[in-house]
Each structure stands twice: as C-alpha cells, then as structure tokens.
Amino acid sequence: MNIKKIHHIAIITSDYNSSKLFYSEILGFKILKETYRSNRNSYKLDLLTEGGIQIELFSFPNPPERLTNPEATGLRHLAFQVEDIEKSVSYLTSKGISVEPVRIDEITGKKFTFFRDPDNLPLELYEE
Structure with missing residues (x-):
C-alpha cells in the first residue's frame, strides 16, 4: 500500500445551507459539485481547499448530535x-x-x- 495524501474529509451537517455558506463563502472553499440524492433526502457538496484537499458536506434528515467534545474517540x-x-x-x-x-x-x-x-x-x- 502506498498512500499518497488525504483525498477528502467528510462532514455531516445539521443545517446544510448554513454549512454550505460557512465553508464556501466564509472559509472560501471552491464548490466543485452539488448533488441532491432524492432516495436519501440528502445533499452532498464537494468543496476544494486552496491546498487541494476535498471536503464533502453531507446533509441527512435528523442526524444525531456529537456526544462529547472534543476528547471522544474519533x-x-x-x-x-x-x-x-x-x-x-x-x-x-x-x-x-x-x-x-x-x-x-x-x-x-x-x-x-x-x-x-x-x-x-x-x-x-x-x-x-
């Protein structure tokens, strides 16, 4: 195995529009592609950082909140x-x-x- 770099980081959002605005307009990440997946009632937004790392934002209906912060496993x-x-x-x-x-x-x-x-x-x- 020869891992060359991190390809992407996936983040599940509770409010897709707020997160889309935050990551694209405030942090300035370039939107590569936005996809609505009707079978999952979910959006997927592909973003690109200036350094070439992709961030994927996902929306799902009623995702559970993070249980602890920040010293939980994961x-x-x-x-x-x-x-x-x-x-x-x-x-x-x-x-x-x-x-x-x-x-x-x-x-x-x-x-x-x-x-x-x-x-x-x-x-x-x-x-x-």
Whole structure:
C-alpha cells in the first residue's frame, strides 16, 4: 500500500445551507459539485481547499448530535494551515465567528487557535 495524501474529509451537517455558506463563502472553499440524492433526502457538496484537499458536506434528515467534545474517540478536529493567523482571526471575527485566543504550540513553537463550524465541529487555524 502506498498512500499518497488525504483525498477528502467528510462532514455531516445539521443545517446544510448554513454549512454550505460557512465553508464556501466564509472559509472560501471552491464548490466543485452539488448533488441532491432524492432516495436519501440528502445533499452532498464537494468543496476544494486552496491546498487541494476535498471536503464533502453531507446533509441527512435528523442526524444525531456529537456526544462529547472534543476528547471522544474519533476525529478530534480539522486543522487549516494559514500564513497569518492574526489576519485570519480578524477576518473570522468580522464575520461574527467566535475564535479562541491564539496560543503557541509548545512542541513546534507555532501559533494556533480554534473556532467552530455551524455544527460546533472544532476547527483549527495553524500558522506556518
């Protein structure tokens, strides 16, 4: 087996339109394709980050909420690399998004912070 990179990350949303707006207009990910699957009463939105990673947003009728946060088994958070964390934080807060104070990673010495998507999924900004 020769895994080359992460192809996509799938996220189930509780409010498809809010999440579509958040990921495409606020975070600026490019919409590749939007599909409505009538047999599942579900949308699938394929997005592309500037770094070439795809994010798939899914909607399903009445998905269960995340049970614990964030130290439950499974995906802990998604991290997005940015060039200027202060500029990114300023942008998010101008859009009404709450962002935690910027911290320094004790291992790498790099700046990072967390914010939330419309479903309370923890997202990280990491400055490189």
